[in-house]
Amino acid sequence: MLQRKKKNEYPRFEEVYRSLFPTVFRVSYRITGDKGIAEDLCHEAFIKYYEKQGLLPDIEQAKYWLIRVVRNISLNYEKRRIRERKAYTRFKNADIDYEESGEEKIIREETDGMVQKALDKLPYKLRVVLVLKEYAGLNYKEIGSILGISEGNVKIRVFRAREKLAIIFKEGEQYVS
Amino acid sequence: MCPDGETLSAYLDGEIGEPWNTTIQKHLETCERCRQRLKTLQRIDHILLEDYAPDYLESMEKVKRRIQITQVAENSIRPPIWKRKIAVPVPLGIGVAALLAVIFGLYFLFFIPQRNNMRLVRIKTEPLGSTEVQVAAPIEDIEQLLKSLDKSQFSKEVIIKLPGNSKFNMIGEPAIMRETEIYRGK
Numbered sequence: 133m134l135q136r137k138k139k140n141e142y143p144r145f146e147e148v149y150r151s152l153f154p155t156v157f158r159v160s161y162r163i164t165g166d167k168g169i170a171e172d173l174c175h176e177a178f179i180k181y182y183e184k185q186g187l188l189p190d191i192e193q194a195k196y197w198l199i200r201v202v203r204n205i206s207l208n209y210e211k212r213r214i215r216e217r218k219a220y221t222r223f224k225n226a227d228i229d230y231e232e233s234g235e236e237k238i239i240r241e242e243t244d245g246m247v248q249k250a251l252d253k254l255p256y257k258l259r260v261v262l263v264l265k266e267y268a269g270l271n272y273k274e275i276g277s278i279l280g281i282s283e284g285n286v287k288i289r290v291f292r293a294r295e296k297l298a299i300i301f302k303e304g305e306q307y308v309s
Numbered sequence: 310m311c312p313d314g315e316t317l318s319a320y321l322d323g324e325i326g327e328p329w330n331t332t333i334q335k336h337l338e339t340c341e342r343c344r345q346r347l348k349t350l351q352r353i354d355h356i357l358l359e360d361y362a363p364d365y366l367e368s369m370e371k372v373k374r375r376i377q378i379t380q381v382a383e384n385s386i387r388p389p390i391w392k393r394k395i396a397v398p399v400p401l402g403i404g405v406a407a408l409l410a411v412i413f414g415l416y417f418l419f420f421i422p423q424r425n426n427m428r429l430v431r432i433k434t435e436p437l438g439s440t441e442v443q444v445a446a447p448i449e450d451i452e453q454l455l456k457s458l459d460k461s462q463f464s465k466e467v468i469i470k471l472p473g474n475s476k477f478n479m480i481g482e483p484a485i486m487r488e489t490e491i492y493r494g495k
């Protein structure tokens with residue numbers, strides 16, 4: 133028989149925050165490719181979690197829940213990112229003399245790793261699945277239930293993502309010979 | 310017959326059940342081409358996991374502070390998220406006086422309601438012979454504590470002296486950043 137836990141046996145917010153922030157942040161960062169946006173996602177997700185915590189009896193449940201929330205919010209950022217990218221392309225094409233300052237360039241080179249750039253090039257649907265697999269350590273079944281897709285579908289997307297990455301890395305020539 | 314890419318990728322993830330898992334394993338022993346395909350997939354995983362990632366600790370602090378601010382702004386009725394007991398382990402010799410000051414200071418400042426379940430002082434003797442006095446005082450809000458200490462009219466000296474290796478375990482408490490000494494009043 134499933135026994136419902138008493139309220140005070142539920143993990144405390146701090147405990148959940150401390151143990152899950154690294155994972156939630158890593159997932160947010162890998163999906164969005166931006167540290168600031170990742171912080172925004174975490175902020176929003178943990179606020180939502182705080183309002184909800186009475187319903188999540190353990191850390192594992194909290195983890196799935198938070199990752200699901202992050203993924204849902206990230207979708208909005210993705211739409212915005214695509215819009216901005218289009219705008220930026222127009223801006224660039226307008227032939228305005230736009231140069232990054234030396235300092236800006238250095239920061240960019242340091243923070244935008246090759247790998248993250250490659251991930252950013254993946255279609256959102258593939259990127260999310262691969263990120264959950266690699267950076268959240270979830271299995272196909274868990275990913276499927278978080279995204280509301282079948283395990284078979286997860287399998288396909290994980291492979292497609294890897295296939296595309298192989299091509300991207302090859303083009304970059306840095307990693308795969 | 311060679312497994313397709315999806316199957317190989319799932320095999321890498323340990324997502325293939327028996328008997329297929331063994332079948333693929335056997336196949337790999339004999340098929341150089343599939344070994345290479347698997348290797349490519351493994352290399353991609355390796356690249357992803359080895360990649361430099363931004364340090365999360367700084368963000369963890371930042372977001373925590375933002376959450377606190379949001380909480381305060383949104384709803385003052387809701388209990389603060391970071392409500393906690395604060396436990397300060399201090400070697401016995403160093404700071405009994407200081408600890409008493411802490412205890413009395415906090416006691417008078419906050420008029421701590423009687424809570425029978427909360428022991429304020431615990432003396433712990435370590436196996437190696439050192440003795441620790443642990444003081445636990447309920448602090449609803451660390452900001453509030455510091456503010457209260459700031460405007461304290463009792464000219465009490467409150468010294469919270471922490472040994473360098475203290476297990477403070479207060480990751481992210483923005484107001485106390487593991488300073489070794491915090492002086493207030495005088």
Ligand SMILES: [Zn+2]
Binds near residue numbers: 311312342343344
């Ligand atoms: Zn083969």
